[in-house]
Amino acid sequence: MQISPSILSADFANLERELGRIAGADWAHVDVMDAHFVPNLTLGLPVVEALLKVSPIPIDAHLMIEDPDRWAPLYAEAGCQSVTFHIEAARDPRELARRLRASGARAAMAMKPRTAFAPYEDLLPELDMVLVMTVEPGFGGQSFMADQMPKVRQVREAVKRHGGEIWVQVDGGVSATTIEQCAEAGADVFVAGSAVYGAEDAAAAVDQLRSLVAA
């Protein structure tokens, strides 16, 4: 069970300090948005490169961008330890995942809430993680979509059938009140933005989330 706080809800004027607040987490989740794939714009490769230099924990880059076939490998080459592309935007996901792994990153595929998993199950051998979005991507602080839990179960079942170590991540509206149902459905990596950075004590919020899903 791993916790990956999203810096989308952090203070963008003080990102090094904000990373320090989550040093006890497993990953720092960095949301890259391009104002095309999603209706919001955050940060890109130069900022991620700067974060990699100062982050106390590995970076989990979630790319909500068009043309990941072109851009995602650059995040892996820069040193992001996990790189997630959206299947809706990928032209050749199999080749893209292979390139991410060849650059030393864990390769991950994300699905928006209305995207079905079944057509992509045959990609599992190329993947290290599958991200089931539990909000429409684009913004932090939205309400958790419990109707995505069947998809989490479906991915977990497929991962079990396939074997190997493939993580199942949930992202969007994950908090102390929703994290347990995600774990129960089969998720094992939990992204939380506002639930961590909105808390007075971010480190305590990470610990609390972890304790709720500890086996």
Ligand code: DX5
């Ligand atoms: C949404 C992002 C999420 C976001 C989660 O598009 O992918 O990572 O930061 O924020 P919360 O936890 O506030 O829903």
Ligand code: ZN
């Ligand atoms: Zn995200």
